[in-house]
Amino acid sequence: MSQHTPLYEQHLAANAKMVDFAGWDMPIHYGSQLDEHHQVRNDAGMFDVSHMVVLDLTGPDATPFLQRLLANDVARIQTPGKALYSCMLNERGGVIDDLIVYFMETNWYRMVVNAATRDKDLAWIGAQAEGVDVDIRERDDLAMIAVQGPNARDKAHAALGTRIDAARELKPFFAADCGENKGDLFVGRTGYTGEDGYEIMLPAGRAGAAWDALLAAGVKPVGLGARDTLRLEAGMNLYGQDMDEDTSPLEAGLAWTVAFEPAERDFVGRAALQKQQATGPARKLAGLILEGRGVLRAHQKVITEHGDGEITSGSFSPTLEKSIALARLPRAAEQHCEVEIRGKRLPARIVKYPFARNGKPCTR
């Protein structure tokens, strides 16, 4: 039996085409994935992300625990509401999941991890917490709505009123605690689209009314299909495709999320990463653009002068009107390559990503 988020009825009312995602019935689109993509780049769209997992970590050992658990360093977020994007690694330096962690207050952090990796993540975190004075509480009482686009913040304030006024002052990658009970109405200026906006955590029982208010304010529902094309244009990794337990962050374009300093901070996977760093990772994550017709897709073979690689994520970019992809390539590969698509070899350009930001293409 598939699970339903608190917004299931809202999706049906909006004519969603529902599909299974990680055991949840989720909207893939509400009519046109392409229209929904443009809606976010040009105006404001909203996503039901209630299937994602919110974990509250509390206790006297919370900070040292997270400093050991995560490749990025929570010492960087010792201000209420400050957020950090990090990988959680295994001993081989492979990625168990990527996540965002927020500092709530002293000895209280909130992590948001992927829906598809929930069971694995909880088992791992629980095992790492053995003998550590830290409590882990899954906040499945909270729903989450992401409102994204150039007009997203304005429309969110129009819809949700003075309760979220504190969010107006937010800098990017900070969150505001707006609820009567700490943590119950938590608004982050974060997102997975490359546009400005909020990710709003709120009690499940209030999610339907919030969604309806946002609709009335002119925010359109956006499904998982557009979510994928938006994040790909924005150059944001998708766990399970762009990296997995056998990939290090260094080969997934995520070296910037690993805090090697201070050298005294030992974290799970550090030794393996340092070994990889010493010789230099053999592969890198690069952007590809197909200049002609066709669509790049995950697992297609990439042929370069320096050896073969593979596309990790690919799709059609509605903003560029071409196909784009992320690919794991030999480190020296640059400028040009070919991609094997349905038996033919088509030329593609190797580029830095992101591909689009703030509504416009931006590749070089």
Place this chain on the structure above:
Amino acid sequence: MSNVPNELKYTKSHEWVRIEDDGSVTIGITDHAQDLLGDMVFIELPETDANYTAGEECAVVESVKAASDVYAPITGEVIAVNEELGDAPETVNQDPFGNGWIFKMTPEDAGEIEELMDAEAYRELIASESH
């Protein structure tokens, strides 16, 4: 529920066929097919004047989700292709039986058309595929 116009003929691979007054046939993909595939981004049209055998791959419709082959429903020669789909592939989604037509053929053997599925049989096919 997908739209299945009564006056058309259908194939198991989800093409529809309309017999025109001059004996030529117009071909596209069904509402059921476009709904399964999602938003179209590229249509690779058949070659005009090319000859195809019934069941032969002759075009490709590519959506954000997947590329899908289109098969010639009958044996014959392609006499026209819908060039407008080059700039507006989404027409296949929006109007699959009308402006979303993909190509036209002159049939080699008119009898082959009679052997195609009628609307009722196609409705049964898609109902059975949904389980």
